[in-house]
Amino acid sequence: MESSILESIGTEMIGVMSPVSICMLLVVLLVYTLSSSSSSSSEAAIRTAANLVYQETSTDSPTEKLEGALLNALVFVIFITLITFLLVVLYYYNFTNFLKNYMRFSTFFVLGTMGGSIFLSVIQHFSIPVDSITCFLLLFNFTVVGVLSVFSEGMPIVLRQGYMVCLGVIVATWFTKLPEWTTWVLLVALAIYDLVAVLAPGGPLKLLVELASSRDEELPALVYEARPTVSQNERSGRSGLMLLVGGVSDTRSVELQALSRGSADGSENHRNLEYTAVHVENVEHERDSEVERLPLVGHLFREGFLSSDGSSSEYSTVVDNRENEIVVEEETSPLVDMMELGDEREQGGRRDGRENDIIVDKGIKLGLGDFVFYSVLVGRAAMYDLMTVYACYLAIISGLGCTLILLAVCGRALPALPISITLGILFYFLTRLLMEPFVVGTATNLLMF
């Protein structure tokens, strides 16, 4: 029996939604465990860019709180805008390496200090017996691998995605320590900022994305890529072999790393032509680093991908295949060879279908900021009750779904925050004000329907 279309629709959406869900779940768990432990001790007020102006205390009147929160949000948004413009300027003048190193540094900093402090409080809460040297070593290793995975090409994509989620969790957990009113106003302000920055002409994020796409480069920013991992392709039937190949190419020795990456990437390109547009950039990018090491293969790749840029995907497949075979010959791995052939056949039938799919020929990328602020909303909801958490989660995920559908319709970069945040906040307050008394009233009388 042929596989039904149910299995192929929506894969991309799930590919984005599942890491977001994981991120939110972790944040909620962290907030739950940590807030219950630290509620007794006096809450040390943290001062960040998000509450420079006004420090909320519970004794203030609502108007004071609102004004202060508005000011805080305004300052924060201005701050972010300035930073983003600075980023655009730096990127415009080709300080790409500086930007990448800065990103690496900030990753190190976030993972090391913020992550470390969360790590410590988790250790304290569960009273895990760890001595300081082990703890330091673990943390240091974790951090270094994280930094390496952010922009270097040798890392498996799963690791990179994992670290992106980690970063999101850590930053979001820190943001949930902001006072309540500030959080809400800040979320609204950021949603509006996101809307303006991505859609308005001259918006910084719009400029950045356009610049990156005109240069055919990867965005020098922390972005989650929903590029399907090898293991995710399991469900489409040719799983066993593919998984095997993936496993092999991931665990190769270091000298072969670039090579095997090449072949893995090539086959990835094969499998998902809808990712070509974005993917080509990546691969192209990687090639630069590989050229010195592998002049022959590098050259071939270059040819292959330049020609595959347009709509002639059929041709690119052929070229792809050829070069993969070359790589494969060097590796003397008959498995990969076989796979490529099988894939080519499969792909011919799949291609036109995939192009009409919900997401038009682009891999989905989600900024880390979106991860963070979704999780902040859910984390803040977790401080009230579980019911609001579920409601907010559903609202945010459905907002994300709407955004993805819009993305398919518009076919350009879209802000991911506004719809989700609006729905999330709406559902939070509806749940808190309307639903909670209703549900508690009926459920405690053991009435259900």
Added chain:
Amino acid sequence: MTVAAGIGYTLLALGPSLSLFISVIAKKPFLILTVLASTLLWLISLIVLSGVWRAFLPLKSTTWWPYAILIITSVGFQEGLRVLLWRAYKRLEDILDAFADRVSKPRLFLTDQMQIALAGGLGHGVAHAVFFCLSLLTPAFGPATFFIDRCAQIPFFLVSAQIALAFVTIHTFSMVIAFNGYAQGNKVDQYFVPAIHLVAGMVTLVNFASGGCVIGIPILYLMAVLTLIHCGKMVFRRLTENRSRQGNFQ
């Protein structure tokens, strides 16, 4: 220990749905999206209902008839929503079939249609369990439990988890029954679903009597089993029909 109790209650209410989710739904991304959408729809229905009833809350917990009205209106509203969901599903099915034609893949099989219905039902059921049972479970993870006066034999969390399990079953499978009933124009199936839902809702009113939960919960489970049997029979009938029809074609 208390964490174990909390997890136990959660699994009691949601364990079957979890295994259903992993074994059937999780393999097909589209079904996951269906579950999410249907959960959201149920949440919206609950919010609308609570918005309407908010003015009358809190109801006195001594008289039972306001609760009866509440249940009747809620069930009515949700059954109305089910009809709407069916219309939306019809349209979706057309879109999916058109899409399948375009990519030259087979149209939706009967099992696919049933799986979509199952996913829709599962969304409703899970939403029910999450909002009526799971969201009240927070204290169960702490170092105490809670009894209510009318049902002093069993902890409140355990009772609500049991009731939630029954309702999850009813919601999940009644969606399959309802969709098949609509598709075939079968009046019995079409009326069976709201009837079961209403009766199950009314049965929870028995819990108002002191010690009523001892009687109420078995009746509720009778309803759930009835739904399961009916659904199983119907699915079996349709599958055998379908198979014999396919046999005739070949």
